[in-house]
Amino acid sequence: MYDFLTITALNAHYGDFQALYDLNLSIAPSEVVAIIGANGAGKSTLMRSISGLMRNDATAIRWKGRDIGHLRADQVAGLGIALVPEGRQLFPSLSVEENLRIGGQTGRRGPWSLARVYQLFPILHERRRQPSTSLSGGQQQMVAIGRALMANPELIMFDEISLGLAPVVIRQIYDALPGIVGEGMAAMIVEQDITKALSVSTRAYCLQEGRVSLEGGSNDISREDISRAYFGV
Amino acid sequence: MDWINVLIQGILLGGLYALFAAGLSLIFGVMRLVNIAHGDLMVGAAYLGLTTCATLGVTPLVSLLLVVPAMAGIGYALQRVVLNRVMGEDILPPLLVTFGLSVILQNTLLLGYSADPQKLSTKVLDTASVAVGPFNLGWLPVLTFAVAVALIWALQWMFYRTALGRAFRATSDNQDIAQLMGLNRAHVFGLAMALALAVTAVAGIFLGMRTAFDPSVGGTRLIFGFEAVIIGGLGNLWGTLAGGILLGVAQAVGSKIDPGWQVLAGHVVFLAILAVRPKGFFPRIEA
Numbered sequence: 001m002y003d004f005l006t007i008t009a010l011n012a013h014y015g016d017f018q019a020l021y022d023l024n025l026s027i028a029p030s031e032v033v034a035i036i037g038a039n040g041a042g043k044s045t046l047m048r049s050i051s052g053l054m055r056n057d058a059t060a061i062r063w064k065g066r067d068i069g070h071l072r073a074d075q076v077a078g079l080g081i082a083l084v085p086e087g088r089q090l091f092p093s094l095s096v097e098e099n100l101r102i103g104g105q106t107g108r109r110g111p112w113s114l115a116r117v118y119q120l121f122p123i124l125h126e127r128r129r130q131p132s133t134s135l136s137g138g139q140q141q142m143v144a145i146g147r148a149l150m151a152n153p154e155l156i157m158f159d160e161i162s163l164g165l166a167p168v169v170i171r172q173i174y175d176a177l178p179g180i181v182g183e184g185m186a187a188m189i190v191e192q193d194i195t196k197a198l199s200v201s202t203r204a205y206c207l208q209e210g211r212v213s214l215e216g217g218s219n220d221i222s223r224e225d226i227s228r229a230y231f232g233v
Numbered sequence: 234m235d236w237i238n239v240l241i242q243g244i245l246l247g248g249l250y251a252l253f254a255a256g257l258s259l260i261f262g263v264m265r266l267v268n269i270a271h272g273d274l275m276v277g278a279a280y281l282g283l284t285t286c287a288t289l290g291v292t293p294l295v296s297l298l299l300v301v302p303a304m305a306g307i308g309y310a311l312q313r314v315v316l317n318r319v320m321g322e323d324i325l326p327p328l329l330v331t332f333g334l335s336v337i338l339q340n341t342l343l344l345g346y347s348a349d350p351q352k353l354s355t356k357v358l359d360t361a362s363v364a365v366g367p368f369n370l371g372w373l374p375v376l377t378f379a380v381a382v383a384l385i386w387a388l389q390w391m392f393y394r395t396a397l398g399r400a401f402r403a404t405s406d407n408q409d410i411a412q413l414m415g416l417n418r419a420h421v422f423g424l425a426m427a428l429a430l431a432v433t434a435v436a437g438i439f440l441g442m443r444t445a446f447d448p449s450v451g452g453t454r455l456i457f458g459f460e461a462v463i464i465g466g467l468g469n470l471w472g473t474l475a476g477g478i479l480l481g482v483a484q485a486v487g488s489k490i491d492p493g494w495q496v497l498a499g500h501v502v503f504l505a506i507l508a509v510r511p512k513g514f515f516p517r518i519e520a
Contacts (some may be wrong), residue, residue, distance in 0.1 A: 051413060052412075053413065072412065074413075074416055074417045083413055085410060091403045091407060093403075093405065095403055102414050106414070
């Protein structure tokens with residue numbers, strides 16, 4: 001297996017409710033992996049587990065040869081895994097630029113800086129002094145992405161990247177994607193639009209009720225496979 | 234002329250209340266913690282100053298050099314070792330813990346220092362005054378007010394211009410996401426409490442220089458502090474200063490009418506404001 005991100009027999013619980021069952025998954029360096037599946041299939045739980053917002057067994061998640069399942073989110077962030085959370089979740093009391101700067105809090109070195117993020121999303125430079133709440137949904141998503149990039153992660157995870165955004169904005173975001181992952185950053189993308197998800201990724205996992213129901217190269221998976229894996233019929 | 238003098242004395246008194254309140258405002262703003270032991274911690278700082286002055290033979294103002302870092306250290310330890318264990322969605326458990334802490338502190342002080350009233354003697358500052366036009370202003374109230382304004386300005390600057398302040402605001406907004414940004418919540422909370430108790434230490438020393446204190450006076454100071462915070466609006470430090478001043482003026486006017494009305498007048502004005510503007514004058518936080 002790859003020695004980058006390896007998830008082995010991951011079980012995740014919310015109280016008595018089990019959200020993930022013995023889930024296995026891996027990502028190679030600079031690979032783009034799509035995670036698809038119906039609502040409640042466990043996609044967000046998977047990302048919360050990897051990022052450390054949910055604590056798990058230490059050995060369930062390995063990152064570059066190290067057990068990280070038990071680490072806190074701030075420790076995981078310091079190791080180079082960033083999450084763009086569902087619904088943007090910007091800090092309302094911080095300006096656009098402050099939101100970006102706080103992403104750089106981990107102090108990790110790399111190609112991404114404030115200037116670089118502004119180059120990727122010029123509109124943010126124009127709006128940098130404004131409160132983050134005054135931006136449109138698409139611009140907020142740009143801030144959320146920029147904020148994650150500021151940490152110079154080796155793996156960036158997008159939870160519901162286009163949820164609630166206008167089609168034209170979604171295209172803008174996807175247009176920016178190659179510029180992000182082009183430099184060897186690995187990415188995990190959770191997306192409702194399956195066609196989109198498959199077109200930008202190299203491999204895909206389909207989750208169903210907390211288990212992997214389908215796994216394969218994004219070009220090799222057929223529509224029939226997906227509907228079977230999605231709905232379990 | 235008398236009334237203008239009352240107004241000025243009230244404003245200066247408000248500086249002291251703003252000092253009481255700044256620490257409360259800070260920790261509520263950053264972590265939604267209501268610290269019932271705040272007044273007792275302030276009195277504890279005054280006693281720490283008393284011991285420092287007695288042992289080292291220094292003046293109360295010099296004792297700040299030792300008391301402020303000591304209280305900051307105590308604050309960090311208190312947060313990390315005790316309070317962080319009960320922090321969560323429910324604000325009741327930490328409130329109850331600080332209530333218990335208040336009882337423990339009062340009784341420990343009683344045991345160590347007895348119930349005799351104490352005062353931090355400043356020799357010169359106690360009585361020195363300066364004539365401004367027709368008014369005689371005591372140096373100590375003027376100094377207290379100046380320190381309060383300077384401290385609130387410094388806290389405000391820290392909050393909006395530094396990486397630490399950004400971390401405080403981000404953690405206050407959304408703890409989970411702040412954690413994703415590499416901020417350890419437990420540490421950020423510890424720093425906030427350290428800073429709050431550093432301010433509280435200053436408040437305690439100025440309290441001790443101005444009036445006599447004994448282990449039981451923390452409670453009333455806590456109420457004055459709360460009133461200043463609420464009048465000004467939660468999470469706004471300049472508002473807290475304004476709240477402190479309003480409370481000080483209300484008390485000064487009350488005591489001018491009848492010396493027995495000082496405290497009552499403050500509470501009445503507070504209740505009136507609460508009735509008209511339940512969120513205070515300049516709220517930043519939706520509580």
